[in-house]
Structure formats: C-alpha cells, structure tokens
Amino acid sequence: MATSAAPAAVEALLSITRAATGLADALIVDGPPGPDLSGSRRIYIGWSPGAEQAVEISQDFASAGARTRDEDLTIACYAEVRVGDKDMVLARSRVFELVAGVEIALRATNEQPEAPTLLGTVLWAHLTTGSLIQDKSSGSLAGLAFTITCHARI
Incomplete structure (x- = not known):
C-alpha cells in the first residue's frame, strides 16, 4: 500500500x-x-526558486473506518526563458x-486520456498558482514559478 501518491x-x-x-524544444x-x-x-518539475519544498502533501482519513486516505499535494514547478537581448516582452510572452x-x-486528449489524473496516479491534477519574475542583468530572463495541485485517494 502506498504511503503517498507524490513520487508516482x-x-x-x-x-x-x-x-x-x-514542449518539444x-x-x-x-x-x-x-x-x-x-x-x-527550461521547465523544472519538483523545484522552484525560493520554494522550501519540492512537493507538499496533506492527508486525512477518507471516511470512517480508516481504510483509505485522501491526499492533497502541490508540486512546485518553474519555467524559465532567456533571450540574449533586453527584450523583456519576448521573454515574458515565451515563458x-x-x-x-x-x-x-494536463488536459485529456485522445492520445493522452489519463493526463488530468497524471496517468492514474491521482484523481485529478491542474495548474493552480503562478508567480512571474523578471531580470535584465545579462539579456532578458522571465521565470514563472507555478504549482500543480493534485488530489489522490491512497
């Protein structure tokens, strides 16, 4: 029996x-x-600058009898785009x-019907928060820290 759905x-x-x-490129x-x-x-899964945790989990009993548990988890992610010039508009739109x-x-398609459940590892997953950072110290950098929130039954 799994202790958490997080690794999967x-x-x-x-x-x-x-x-x-x-996302091929x-x-x-x-x-x-x-x-x-x-x-x-670049896209980082399980990391975001300044985030203390890669994944946060919270569990509770799913019902009386303590046979199953519900788990909510958030996966820290970060997308980053660098462009060689000072074109912040381009970097921001690309991130x-x-x-x-x-x-x-993460949306269900004919090719990937199990995507919203992260291939059956959770009941549902979706993008929930984001935070934009920008920097022009060497070219232009736009980064977007975001979280994927999931709900699972374990």
Missing part, C-alpha cells in the same frame, strides 16, 4: 511534459538545476507559452 505523481508529470509536442528537468544550464527554455504548454499537456 511527480514521475507521471515528468513523463507527460517530456512527451508533450508543445524545452528542457524538462527533474528537480533543481544542475551544472548544465544550457538551453534558453507564459511554456506554462501554457504544461497546462495543455
């Missing part, structure tokens, strides 16, 4: 985003950034395009 949910989110055609990273920061379009690609990948 994160793996499924990675699988769904890596397979999404709209983005580097999908599992967890925090490593030493290779190449590429101008929102990246996050839209994640949101679209």
